[in-house]
Amino acid sequence: MRTLExxxxxxxxxxxxxxxxxxxxxxxxxKLFLSRASSLSDATTEFxxxxxxxxxxVRTWRVDEIVAYRDRYGIVGERINGVTFETALRTGRIxxxxxxxxxLSLHLQLRRVPSPPPSLMAARSGGRADAALASIxxxxxxxxxxxLCHGDLAPSNIMLDTDGRAVVVDWSAAFVGPTVAxxxxxxxxxxxxxxxxxxxxxxxxxxxxxxxAHRVLVARQMGxxxxxxxxxxxxxx
Numbered sequence: 293m294r295t296l297e298x299x300x301x302x303x304x305x306x307x308x309x310x311x312x313x314x315x316x317x318x319x320x321x322x323k324l325f326l327s328r329a330s331s332l333s334d335a336t337t338e339f340x341x342x343x344x345x346x347x348x349x350v351r352t353w354r355v356d357e358i359v360a361y362r363d364r365y366g367i368v369g370e371r372i373n374g375v376t377f378e379t380a381l382r383t384g385r386i387x388x389x390x391x392x393x394x395x396l397s398l399h400l401q402l403r404r405v406p407s408p409p410p411s412l413m414a415a416r417s418g419g420r421a422d423a424a425l426a427s428i429x430x431x432x433x434x435x436x437x438x439x440l441c442h443g444d445l446a447p448s449n450i451m452l453d454t455d456g457r458a459v460v461v462d463w464s465a466a467f468v469g470p471t472v473a474x475x476x477x478x479x480x481x482x483x484x485x486x487x488x489x490x491x492x493x494x495x496x497x498x499x500x501x502x503x504x505a506h507r508v509l510v511a512r513q514m515g516x517x518x519x520x521x522x523x524x525x526x527x528x529x
Contacts, residue, residue: 296322296359310464315371322359324366335365340412341463345440348405352460373454377447378485381495386452388495388502394458396509398445399475405440407468420465424473429522432472437514441467441474446481475510476521479503
């Protein structure tokens, strides 16, 4: 493992509650994990999961190496030139119908991904999956399919690159479990994102309709019975 030099870091691109993303002088990016106690584990696990998804054909960002930087660790990989779906929707670069079509495609891609090695997922919590399953009105076992789940397919974690392709980033919430759990989490995340005040008025009005269409279309393409969600959205945040 090499040590990232300070001179390689050009500037910040974004920051979340678990990591910050910085541009590098060679045109790539580094995702540096904030927790000193768990940054090596976080970087190693997410690196392995992302590579596993990439190898299985999921349109995700390419990760190249794990690096050390001062007392933390991070992942270096390609820089996706583009904007998030959340920004693309707000600015009109993509419409709701196209965005929903891309989300459905990602669900299908993920369904075909074999489960990663148990050792890679050993430290992953099933809390979000449990909450998602508990929110389903009916028997969760009626929805067939299990494997790698992204865990947070929100519009902010899907990029629209300059070629118009959807690319998934940020696998920090990934887990292995029922596919329907991933669908339920995504449904709640998209409904909340579209309902935010900074989104276009027509998107805010359409948020519950889009969420309903998402459930109907996913169930149809997966061969599931109708999917109904009973718990409030905040339980999946």
